[in-house]
Amino acid sequence: MYSRSGTYQALSEPLFIGTMEAIEAVNQDRAIPVSFTPITRDPACDLSNYAPMCADILSNSSAKHVVGCVTSSSRKEVIPELDRAQATLWYNVPYEGFETSARVVYSHAATNQNILPILGWAQRHFGNQGYLVGSNYIWGWETCRVARTRLEASGGRVLGERYLPLGDMSVEALIAEIERARPSFVLNSLVGASSYAFIAAYADLGRRDPHFAPENCPLLSCNLTEAELPVLGDAAEGMISVGPSFCETPTADGRGSSLERTAFQSVLTLAAILAEGVSGPFDSYLAEHGARYGIDPATHHKTLDVHIAQVRGGAFEILHSWTDIAPDPYLTRPSRHPQFRDPSLTVVRA
Structure with a gap:
């Protein structure tokens, strides 16, 4: 069905x-x-x-x-x-x-196999100031809630949190607000046509403002897969996703x-x-x-296995991996949460 x-x-x-x-x-x-x-x-x-x-x-x-x-x-x-x-x-x-x-x-x-690892990885590599975007239903609400709770608990900040109705492609005001906020990364929990419009607009923003280039302020996703890359085309370049598997060679379909x-x-x-x-x-x-x-x-x-991967050259390149992560959908069993051995990034502003 x-x-x-x-x-x-x-x-x-x-x-x-x-x-x-x-x-x-x-x-x-x-x-x-x-x-x-x-x-x-x-x-x-x-x-x-x-x-x-x-x-x-x-x-x-x-x-x-x-x-x-x-x-x-x-x-x-x-x-x-x-x-x-x-x-x-x-x-x-x-x-x-x-x-x-x-x-x-x-x-x-589930939660400890998608939201937690990609958020922790982003904080270590880009900083603690996030901007959260989601579709206006359970997936968007809960993904952003967990991200906000985790960011704030680790000393980070949420610079903005906005939701769009499913299918809404009016993203101009959202992009303008992100441009003003200048976060360390953006977590995208939009779904379908809304997500595609937002990703295309964010890619345009990165081309005109280097702060939003993928190497400086990446767009993160907990559900982007190869299936949507043909729809997104070049706009997907540099996006970072998390999942149990990725293909590391481009597939046109x-x-x-x-x-x-x-x-x-x-x-x-x-x-x-x-x-x-x-x-x-x-x-x-x-x-x-x-x-x-x-x-x-x-x-x-x-x-499941858990992989962090970035779109490079039209395919995903795996950046970090964990194997056999047992599920913890209620986030009550920290022993099941993916652990990082590398030190966190500390951002010092003058």
Whole structure:
């Protein structure tokens, strides 16, 4: 259930491709005693479509697993339907954390695997004064809240925090305010068309004002992948992102993103679990055996590698990495937070 049309279509497409290719791989593998019949729906990035479409799938078929949703708002919309049907959502997108549901497997990065490492890395290399930008819904709010809390706790400052409605491309006033504030870095939590307009405008700002060039004041993202690079073109150069995997060679069609890979792996994991002959509630099985598949039994989040990468020459170049970071969506287990061994940058102003 992915939106193949609408404002964040470019995010949904690799998820859909990864899912469908994995279904085909499972169905063709005679060694796997499981086969899948896909039932597809396109919510068209309209929040009001998600719950009815999910309910339709679950009530008019034998399906008990849904692979889908991009935004946190859409994920929250379908959870009541999943509860009613005792079904499971495989959610394959980085998100803001602070949620655990027996009905969801969170297969991509959570708070300690995305926001914390990229923010800590930026503070060490560029300074402690951030400007926060986000889409006006849960992902933007929570990403910026965590960033603001962490910055202030470490002696940093938030020079500005602004939100745009999903799909809003009017970024001129926002760029002007950033230009006046002159932060050390900008954290971009915008989604879809809003993000593309902002990134293009920020690249223009960097060309006319050296302070905002990538080497001085980079644009950070917790969810930029190869899938959106064809849409962004040269405007993406110098952007810094965080994720469980990156392709270090350019791909013209944006293939190979962590979104595509995560969706693919989720279907393979589901097939492997079902091949064990699961009986009884699926969440009970995960509570007992989830760790076997890299799924934390307590929170249903996955252990992942974490990479900081920068767009250079049309592809991502990895700058820093951690392996096997266990999830901590509520930020209550510091031992699971990526650690830095290099000293922090101290900025002294005359």
